[in-house]
Amino acid sequence: MNIIIVGCGKIGRTLTEQLCKEGHDISIIDEKKELVENMVNKFDVLGVFGNGASYTTQVDAGIEGADLLIATTGMDELNLLCCLIARKIGKCHTISRVRNPVYGREIGIIKEELGLSMIVNPEQAAAMEIARLLRFPSAIKIDTFDRGRIELLKFKIKQGSKLDGYRLMDISTKLKCDILVCTVERGEEIRIPNGQFLLQGNDVISIVAVPKKAGEFFKKIGMGTNKVKNTMLVGGGRISFYLTKELLHMGIQVTIVEKNKARCEELSLEYPEALVINGDGIDRNLLCEEGIERVESFAALTNMDEENILLSLYAKHRTNAKLITKVHRVELDDVILEMDLGSIICPKNIVAEHIIRYVRAMENSARSSNIETLYKIIENKAEALEFIIREKSAVTDVPLEKLNIKDGVIIASIKHKGNIIIPKGKDVIREGDSVIIVTIDSEIDDIADILKD
Amino acid sequence: MNYSAVIYILGWILNFEGFFLLFPCIVAVIYQEKTGVVFAGCMLLCLLLGAIAIRIGRKDKEFYAKEGLVTVSIGWIILSVFGALPFFVSKEIPAFEDALFETISGFTTTGASILSDVEALSKCSLFWRSFTHWVGGMGVLVFVLAVLPLAGGYNMHLMRAESPGPQVGKLVPKVRSTAMILYGIYVFLTAVEVILLLLGGMPLFDALTLSFGTAGTGGFAIKNDGLAGYTSYQQTIITIFMIICATNFNVYYFILMKKAKQILKLEEVMVFFGIILFSALFIAWDIRHLFSSLREAGHHALFQVASILSTTGYSTTDFNVWPETAKTILILLMFTGGCASSTSGGIKVSRIVICMKMLRKELSTFTHPKSVKSIHMEGRAIGQEVQFSVAVFVMTFAMLFIISLFILTFNDFDFTTNFTAIATTLGNVGPGFAGVGPMDNFGKFSILSKAVLMFNMLAGRLELFPILVLFYPKTWRK
Numbered sequence: 034m035n036i037i038i039v040g041c042g043k044i045g046r047t048l049t050e051q052l053c054k055e056g057h058d059i060s061i062i063d064e065k066k067e068l069v070e071n072m073v074n075k076f077d078v079l080g081v082f083g084n085g086a087s088y089t090t091q092v093d094a095g096i097e098g099a100d101l102l103i104a105t106t107g108m109d110e111l112n113l114l115c116c117l118i119a120r121k122i123g124k125c126h127t128i129s130r131v132r133n134p135v136y137g138r139e140i141g142i143i144k145e146e147l148g149l150s151m152i153v154n155p156e157q158a159a160a161m162e163i164a165r166l167l168r169f170p171s172a173i174k175i176d177t178f179d180r181g182r183i184e185l186l187k188f189k190i191k192q193g194s195k196l197d198g199y200r201l202m203d204i205s206t207k208l209k210c211d212i213l214v215c216t217v218e219r220g221e222e223i224r225i226p227n228g229q230f231l232l233q234g235n236d237v238i239s240i241v242a243v244p245k246k247a248g249e250f251f252k253k254i255g256m257g258t259n260k261v262k263n264t265m266l267v268g269g270g271r272i273s274f275y276l277t278k279e280l281l282h283m284g285i286q287v288t289i290v291e292k293n294k295a296r297c298e299e300l301s302l303e304y305p306e307a308l309v310i311n312g313d314g315i316d317r318n319l320l321c322e323e324g325i326e327r328v329e330s331f332a333a334l335t336n337m338d339e340e341n342i343l344l345s346l347y348a349k350h351r352t353n354a355k356l357i358t359k360v361h362r363v364e365l366d367d368v369i370l371e372m373d374l375g376s377i378i379c380p381k382n383i384v385a386e387h388i389i390r391y392v393r394a395m396e397n398s399a400r401s402s403n404i405e406t407l408y409k410i411i412e413n414k415a416e417a418l419e420f421i422i423r424e425k426s427a428v429t430d431v432p433l434e435k436l437n438i439k440d441g442v443i444i445a446s447i448k449h450k451g452n453i454i455i456p457k458g459k460d461v462i463r464e465g466d467s468v469i470i471v472t473i474d475s476e477i478d479d480i481a482d483i484l485k486d
Numbered sequence: 487m488n489y490s491a492v493i494y495i496l497g498w499i500l501n502f503e504g505f506f507l508l509f510p511c512i513v514a515v516i517y518q519e520k521t522g523v524v525f526a527g528c529m530l531l532c533l534l535l536g537a538i539a540i541r542i543g544r545k546d547k548e549f550y551a552k553e554g555l556v557t558v559s560i561g562w563i564i565l566s567v568f569g570a571l572p573f574f575v576s577k578e579i580p581a582f583e584d585a586l587f588e589t590i591s592g593f594t595t596t597g598a599s600i601l602s603d604v605e606a607l608s609k610c611s612l613f614w615r616s617f618t619h620w621v622g623g624m625g626v627l628v629f630v631l632a633v634l635p636l637a638g639g640y641n642m643h644l645m646r647a648e649s650p651g652p653q654v655g656k657l658v659p660k661v662r663s664t665a666m667i668l669y670g671i672y673v674f675l676t677a678v679e680v681i682l683l684l685l686g687g688m689p690l691f692d693a694l695t696l697s698f699g700t701a702g703t704g705g706f707a708i709k710n711d712g713l714a715g716y717t718s719y720q721q722t723i724i725t726i727f728m729i730i731c732a733t734n735f736n737v738y739y740f741i742l743m744k745k746a747k748q749i750l751k752l753e754e755v756m757v758f759f760g761i762i763l764f765s766a767l768f769i770a771w772d773i774r775h776l777f778s779s780l781r782e783a784g785h786h787a788l789f790q791v792a793s794i795l796s797t798t799g800y801s802t803t804d805f806n807v808w809p810e811t812a813k814t815i816l817i818l819l820m821f822t823g824g825c826a827s828s829t830s831g832g833i834k835v836s837r838i839v840i841c842m843k844m845l846r847k848e849l850s851t852f853t854h855p856k857s858v859k860s861i862h863m864e865g866r867a868i869g870q871e872v873q874f875s876v877a878v879f880v881m882t883f884a885m886l887f888i889i890s891l892f893i894l895t896f897n898d899f900d901f902t903t904n905f906t907a908i909a910t911t912l913g914n915v916g917p918g919f920a921g922v923g924p925m926d927n928f929g930k931f932s933i934l935s936k937a938v939l940m941f942n943m944l945a946g947r948l949e950l951f952p953i954l955v956l957f958y959p960k961t962w963r964k
Contacts, residue, residue, distance in 0.1 A: 035659070058659040066869070074551075074642060079659040095658075 497539025554643025597705025623702025799916020831914025
């Protein structure tokens with residue numbers, strides 16, 4: 034597809050990298066020449082420098098033949114104007130980043146009236162993800178498939194807990210839980226385990242389950258599934274703004290620590306139920322005074338990555354709270370992950386993923402591709418792919434245990450006539466089913482590719 | 487320096503050369519010439535060495551500007567060395583330095599020859615000689631890029647190092663598609679020329695070889711008297727195509743995209759046509775007494791102007807005997823060259839236009855010291871860096887010219903011979919004046935001088951810097 038990306042900031046860059054890899058024809062537009070040159074040297078894209086909302090610039094970037102324009106500059110108004118002009122001259126789909134909460138309330142109208150295909154809001158998306166995590170604090174990351182009917186949960190096995198030293202096949206036989214372990218991260222290594230696999234403490238595992246069964250499973254292994262009762266947010270930026278709304282709605286007590294007095298007043302005006310503290314988050318006395326030792330969850334959401342990491346380290350040291358750390362620059366992610374800071378939230382990656390999902394869906398409707406959706410489970414290492422089985426093939430109508438499936442591939446779920454099955458050896462893939470597979474082999478484009486040659 | 491990635495690409499270049507050598511083999515089969523065996527042998531050697539290099543090298547992700555420059559210049563040297571083998575092994579050109587000179591002259595689309603009797607060569611050698619023009623015209627690496635799926639950073643660095651012109655732009659987002667479009671246009675133009683020449687009654691072999699020479703703006707003829715023996719219709723067709731191939735290829739892309747209006751905005755192309763018109767009229771007037779009619783004088787003047795300005799170097803007449811003014815204009819045209827993003831050589835019209843505008847800006851700052859002025863071309867501002875690189879290019883061109891001229895003086899030829907020999911090789915034109923005029927050849931130079939001329943041809947084709955980078959010690963440091 035021909036895609037134009039306006040704005041070469043963090044999101045623009047992440048999108049370009051990913052969409053390039055997937056083989057799209059991409060033009061990028063930015064007003065800063067240096068950024069454009071950098072990108073052109075790194076990726077195989079056409080760089081145009083100029084104002085993305087200008088007609089000439091868009092024509093230079095090839096708007097007339099474009100299928101999609103994504104506006105990701107830092108300014109909402111510019112983004113909307115870009116999309117508006119692109120719609121008028123290019124007749125293409127448009128995605129805009131809009132993050133001002135004022136527009137946030139009117140998102141439906143804006144989208145409808147301006148004819149946008151999608152509006153993304155990194156801060157809101159991040160807030161939603163954090164809210165989901167606080168509802169289910171045992172998990173590090175939660176992805177949902179099929180409109181929330183299947184969940185993919187990632188969590189860490191604590192040393193000495195029930196699962197430490199457990200054999201995978203015993204989960205279904207002894208625990209009688211209908212869940213499936215898809216990936217195991219042990220140190221640097223990522224594995225797709227089989228039934229004989231022995232779990233150990235400190236393994237990070239991902240499981241697939243329907244939400245109810247996931248709850249049962251966590252209860253049986255003795256991990257809390259209750260949502261947290263209270264939370265402390267350090268940094269009163271946009272994420273906190275959206276998050277507070279979400280959390281108060283869920284009945285969670287919120288304490289916000291924010292440096293800027295004016296911002297504090299804005300927040301307290303908007304959310305009278307929340308406790309807004311005006312002070313520096315790095316101030317130890319202040320944190321103790323406000324009861325950091327008693328909170329059940331703690332989120333470091335300031336604008337400084339370094340500060341967030343430090344805050345989380347401190348909170349980890351003092352409490353058992355569920356930790357959430359916002360990190361903007363994930364280039365050095367391996368070091369950050371090593372520090373074990375709970376759930377790492379990166380707003381740009383979240384929206385980039387949302388947009389990429391949209392692009393894939395567009396592409397599928399254009400050429401009826403085989404992959405329906407694709408999710409990154411572990412950054413660039415493991416993926417979950419959803420296929421719809423449109424015709425009979427080597428994988429259909431054969432019990433799974435008889436299929437000669439590649440190493441590093443696991444069938445995570447089968448949806449047959451609306452029923453979700455977490456598959457076992459006896460189950461069968463039939464025509465018309467939708468199947469999710471989890472793989473660490475990125476060369477799978479078709480369901481038949483999961484078989485050994 | 488990432489050697490394994492460089493070796494990987496070099497392997498592919500050798501493989502493609504092996505593929506290109508297949509064509510003279512076919513010619514040898516048609517004319518039943520024994521020399522074909524030599525070409526077949528060289529083809530196998532290229533394929534074998536290429537395959538080994540691809541095995542040893544790795545398709546690495548670490549590929550930066552430095553690797554791009556080095557790959558391109560070494561690639562061209564390797565290409566020339568292996569392309570020279572058939573001439574040398576078949577003993578048709580007995581000395582290796584002469585064979586190498588001929589091949590470099592071919593690939594760089596210069597068209598300067600060391601042969602005094604071209605017609606003595608076998609048909610397949612003649613074909614290969616002209617075919618090198620065609621391959622070199624659009625660039626071997628552009629071909630590699632069109633065919634090989636290479637990842638991200640690779641292709642832009644390679645494309646930039648090989649393409650002519652101050653600013654390398656892509657027509658479409660992907661390098662690979664851009665390369666394919668360029669080669670598509672190139673093949674189409676060549677095919678049209680062949681057909682038009684065939685319609686004019688030219689034998690197929692002549693039509694093919696001359697079209698290769700025209701499309702690549704090379705200039706190897708297959709007759710001792712150049713193009714003098716062909717009909718006026720055939721010469722006119724060649725004139726038109728020399729101009730077409732020296733024009734910015736963006737023009738054809740715009741026509742393809744049905745945006746013909748945009749062509750008028752291409753300042754460079756307009757200046758290019760202006761130069762042709764002005765020089766041809768001036769020369770025609772200057773040489774009118776040498777021909778029976780003004781029409782004939784105009785025909786030859788236009789042919790020669792197109793030939794020199796497009797850096798092709800075909801000749802229909804011995805312009806060595808023309809008046810001094812006409813000759814001087816032709817020498818100046820050697821420096822100018824064609825448009826950027828075409829197959830021609832020389833400094834390029836766009837650089838000259840930018841230089842002129844820089845001069846105007848400089849003069850304006852003398853009269854209005856506080857004035858702030860930017861330079862525009864084709865409706866866009868030309869940034870400081872581009873201006874700077876254009877200035878450095880012209881300066882380097884001049885420096886290289888002076889140094890080469892000094893080395894050539896050891897030969898004891900007259901000044902015109904030396905001067906035009908350098909101008910014609912550095913500009914990838916072909917013939918010069920006096921001792922290297924259209925009816926003469928480069929065989930008489932010493933080995934040292936030939937080496938300098940070969941270096942100039944490569945430097946001229948690759949726009950100086952890729953070749954010069956090879957001599958910069960820090961390039962090779964790990």
